[in-house]
Amino acid sequence: MKKSLFAMAAILGLALTSCSSDDNNKSDDNKSTFVLKADDLKGEIKDGTVTLDASQTYLLTGPLLVKGGATLVIPAGTTIKASATIDPNALYIAVERNAKININGTSAKPVVMTSAKAIPTEGSWGGLIIAGNAKVNTGDNGTSEVGGLSYGGTNNADSSGNINFLKISYTGSKFSPTKEYNGISFFGVGSGTVVSDIYTFESGDDGIEFFGGAVNASNLVIVNSYDDSLDFADGWQGTATNVYIKGVSKAAIEGSNNEKNPGEATPVTTAKLVNFSIIKGGATFIADEKTINYKDGGGKQAYTNFYVDNDMPAALIKISSTDxxxxxxxxxxxFTIVNYNIGAAITNLTGPKLSGTVGVATGAGAGAELPTWATWTK
Structure with a gap:
């Protein structure tokens, strides 16, 4: 009897040990081998999930790359500052295809990405780059112009995670005369990615740019961009809703189909742009590529509830005579605009097909004034 009891106890102990081991393995499934250092944030997150600590201020000291299969989680209230002393072109955050970034800011506690310089300026660091598996009309395996990420594919529903309530500022360092970082660059990002409530400020190039893909975005505040404010190209199949643009250097919106094959590349850029307010800003901003630069074929662009302030150039759009x-x-x-309120100083409306109600459109919510949904950016 004692032998039987001992045998039963041994079996029970082995079973418990086995269960405990399994539980530990399960809890370790999302652990990463990445070593997280608040004062030296850089390197490759190759596996698991890395979650930042909102009580820390992180110093970005080199490229931070989230590799395929890994996830970076940035909780509400987290601040990341790019080094003041390291080459700005080496300071960026990039998310590969099949990786995820979850930026979980709130209106009360947004996530902040900025420069550590005492007096930051545009171009003080790179920016945020995200690559996905969605369709682009330049090929299924492109390489991002900065960051060197592969992007594109056939899955328009692909998810790269989420971006909610992000303030990103002083981005857009110049890699070369023809290649610059944007505030945020979306390369072939799919519609499964949730993008809302973003504030870009003082970007050395575009504030936000979509290179193909099918991701949708809402509640965007793009202030002081030194190229275009919002840019989309290469077959983007998305909707941008509630967009407030101020401080326009080139075009408030640059929309194109394909640089090398503007008339035939597919999928054709098909952009729905809903509730837009566009204000040129101070004298340093000249908007010399107009409110909309419709280029490289332009694709299909449908605007609804479109407000353009009186300070923008007299011609509404720019289009090349050879395009x-x-x-x-x-x-x-x-190329259509339905329901619009365009300043009286804008006298040349040639280009888009205009229809609907005239003169009462409120754009992003309050005409030239910052809309109520964007007060968190102050």
Missing amino acids: NAAAKNITDGF
Whole structure:
């Protein structure tokens, strides 16, 4: 009997040990081998989930790359500052295809990405780059112009995580005369990615740019961009809703289809742009590529509830005289604006097909004034 009891106890102990081991393995499934250092944030997150600590201020000292299969979580209230002394082109955060970034800010506690310089300026660091598996019309395996990430594919529903309530400022360092970082660059990012409530400030290049993909975005405040404010190209199939743009250097919106094959590349850029307010800003901002730069074929662009302040240039759009594909798309009615309020100083409205209610559109919510949904950016 004692032998039987001992045997039963041994079996029970082995079973408990086995269960305990399994539980530990399960709890370790999301652990990462990445070593997180608040004062030296850089390197490759190759596996598992890395979660930052909102009570820390992180110093970005080199590229931070989230590799395929890994996840970076940034809780509400977290601040990341790019080094004041390291080459700005080496300071960026990049998310590969099949990786995820979850930026979980709130209106009361946004996530902040900025420069550590005492007096920061545009171009003080790179920015945020996200690559996905969604369709682009430049090929299924492109390479991002900065960061060197592969992007594109066939999954328009792909998810790269979420971005909610992010303030990102002083980005856009110049990699070369023709290659600059944006505030945020979306390369082939899919519609499964949730993007809302972003504030970009003082970007050396574009504030936000979509290179193909099908991601949608809402509640965007883009202030002081030194190239275009919002840019989309390469077959983007998305909707941007509630967009407030101020401080326009080139174009408030640059929308194109494909630089090398503007009239035939597919999928054709198909952009829905809803509730937009556009204000040129102070004298340093000249908007010399107009309110909308419709280029490289332009694709299909449909605007609804469009407010343009009186300080923008007299011509509403810029279009190259040699861009035959763009001219054809305009003739075919693929460039439309429904319900608009365009300042009286803007006297040349040639280009888009205009319809709907005139003079009462409120744009992003309050015409030239910052809308109530964006008060968290102050």
